[in-house]
Amino acid sequence: MPSIEEILAVERIDDDIYRGGVFPSGLRRTFGGQVAGQALISATKTVDPNFAVHSLHGYFLRPGKTDRPAVFLVDRIRDGRSFITRRVTGVQDGEAIFSMSASFHIVGDEGIEHQDRMPSAVTPEELPDDAHTMSEAQRSLFAEWENFDVRIVPRDQLVPVPGLAAQQRVWFRYRDRLPDDQLLHVCTLAYMSDMTLLGSSKTPHPEARTQTASLDHAMWFLRPFRTDDWLLYDQTSPSAGAGRALTQGRIFDRSGAMVAAVTQEGLTRSNVPADQVSIMKGGQ
Known part of the structure; x- marks a missing residue:
């Protein structure tokens, strides 16, 4: 599989126009994290390095074709003294498949500070490498992420927070x-953040057969981090209904620093043909 650096190495083809690469995939549609990561790296190439991305808001408009490149068109919406705004449209075959707004903040601003406490969780070393415990069908799905070590905390080892409808x-x-390039780690986390989050909505419904897809994705980058060190993704789904589920995530590093926050709504449609049912291992 390609490295994350290869996935994020978009090609400049004209002013504010970039093209992502095409990579082998067993998925029916392009993984949403790949589209978001490539869109974000395209936006950063039009921004002064004294500004760092602090938020993104994206909509998945059409399924991406895995065998074709996506072209990313960047609009320079605003260049201010403290904030810069970019809008990016991902296009395939003349149709928009993804739309994203990204905001950048001048590095070095100061203000009040606080954060939630990191929830209790077993250490990653106490959990098996899921790549060795999957069924053949699940292994085929997670092969897209073989460069990532993803370990889901088992339900019998989860310390639940009372009153929450769904937790993972x-x-x-x-x-x-x-x-040591924080921009690379930020764009890598944008890619990673789409992994497993929608699966948190399935935890109260382990036997449900659903068709799933990311609909929109919002993310805030709060503190510096490394994606090649362990990060804890604390996920909840406060509501599901009408064929959609709302999911939320807080991401912590091993020291307990809250480094990012994510909100996503996804399709969780039931009564679908068997070949459209998503395969999940505790989450997807």
Whole structure:
């Protein structure tokens, strides 16, 4: 499988126009994290390095074709003294498949500070490498992420928070060492953040047969981090209904620092043909 650096290495084809690569895939549609990561790296190429991305808001408009490149068109919406805004449209065959707004904040601003406490969780070393415990069908799905070590905390080892409808915790990291480039780690986390989050909505319904797809994705980057070190993805799904589920995630590093927050709504449609049912291992 390609490295994350290869996936994020978009090609400049004209002013504010970039093209992503095509990579082998067993999925019916392009993985949403890949589209989001390539869109974000395209936006950063139009921004002064004294500004760092702090948020993104994206909509998955059409399924991406895995055998064709996506072209990313960047609009320079605003260049201010403290904030910069970019809009990116991902296009295949003349049709928009993804739309994203990204905001960048001047590096060095100061203000009040606080954060939630990291929830209790077994350490990643106490969990098996899921790559060795999957069924053949699940292994085929997760082969898309073989460069990532993803370990879902089993239900019998989860310390639940009372009153929450659906909960899941996942440790994940990139398996190989990455360069000391925070921008690369930010775009890598944008890719990783789509992994397993929608699966948190399935935890109260383990036997449900559903068709799933990401509909929109919002993310806030709060503190520096490394994606080649373990990160805890604390996931909840506060509501599901009408064929959609709302999911939320808080991402912590091993020291307990909250480094990012994610909100996503996804399709969770029931009564679908068997060949459209999503395969999940505790989450997807």
